[in-house]
Amino acid sequence: MTKGHWLESGSKSRSALLVIDVQNDFCPGGALGVPGGDEIIPGINLLSGRFPVTVFTQDWHPQDHLSFASNREEGVPFEVVDAGYGEQVLWPDHCVQGSHGAGFHADLCHDMADMVIRKGMNPAIDSYSAFFENDRITPTGLEGYLRTRDVERVICVGLATDFCVHYTAVDAARLGFQVVVPEDYCRAIDLDGSLAAARGAMTGAGVEIIAPAD
Numbered sequence: 684m685t686k687g688h689w690l691e692s693g694s695k696s697r698s699a700l701l702v703i704d705v706q707n708d709f710c711p712g713g714a715l716g717v718p719g720g721d722e723i724i725p726g727i728n729l730l731s732g733r734f735p736v737t738v739f740t741q742d743w744h745p746q747d748h749l750s751f752a753s754n755r756e757e758g759v760p761f762e763v764v765d766a767g768y769g770e771q772v773l774w775p776d777h778c779v780q781g782s783h784g785a786g787f788h789a790d791l792c793h794d795m796a797d798m799v800i801r802k803g804m805n806p807a808i809d810s811y812s813a814f815f816e817n818d819r820i821t822p823t824g825l826e827g828y829l830r831t832r833d834v835e836r837v838i839c840v841g842l843a844t845d846f847c848v849h850y851t852a853v854d855a856a857r858l859g860f861q862v863v864v865p866e867d868y869c870r871a872i873d874l875d876g877s878l879a880a881a882r883g884a885m886t887g888a889g890v891e892i893i894a895p896a897d
């Protein structure tokens with residue numbers, strides 16, 4: 684198989700752009716602001732007009748969500764606990780359903796989105812991936828949507844590289860989609876080496892990571 688530039692015309696047919704969690708709470712000033720999170724927005728706006736299928740995701744938690752440190756006795760943000768289905772990072776309260784923080788960043792153009800998919804609504808399970816909750820078996824329905832739209836390749840962009848983009852990309856690869864993650868269109872939280880670990884996991888799953896141009 685020959686690999687062209689990931690954005691070359693021709694390679695875009697049957698491709699979907701997945702715009703992950705470009706929400707106020709993940710941008711600077713938000714509850715879980717990712718450094719430089721807003722810098723990727725102009726580029727994503729330009730990209731989204733160039734794909735036949737675009738899907739935007741929103742992290743969308745109830746206030747009593749298990750990932751919020753505030754919901755645990757002595758819970759400390761960014762601490763890791765055992766959630767039964769595996770390790771769970773405790774986060775500051777973020778992306779509470781209907782809140783300003785859960786809204787798309789005002790500069791993000793999402794009017795042309797074919798689909799907006801929300802995740803993380805189950806108070807007892809976190810959901811980094813746009814395909815499955817963190818138990819890795821409860822589906823969101825995105826796979827079926829992409830298959831019925833005849834998509835075979837997904838481009839994952841957004842926030843954060845090392846959590847929701849990472850899990851989405853690995854699940855997409857696991858499901859048999861070709862997957863590209865162009866890092867210029869992503870930003871990371873980078874908690875205790877999580878970015879390096881995410882890159883390793885994505886590469887191991889067969890995801891094509893496009894290094895930042897810098």
Ligand code: VGL
Nearest residue numbers: 704742774842843846847
């Ligand atoms: C995310 C932490 C918690 C993300 C979501 O979108 O990467 N990170 N919830």
Ligand code: ZN
Nearest residue numbers: 742777778803
């Ligand atoms: Zn979340």
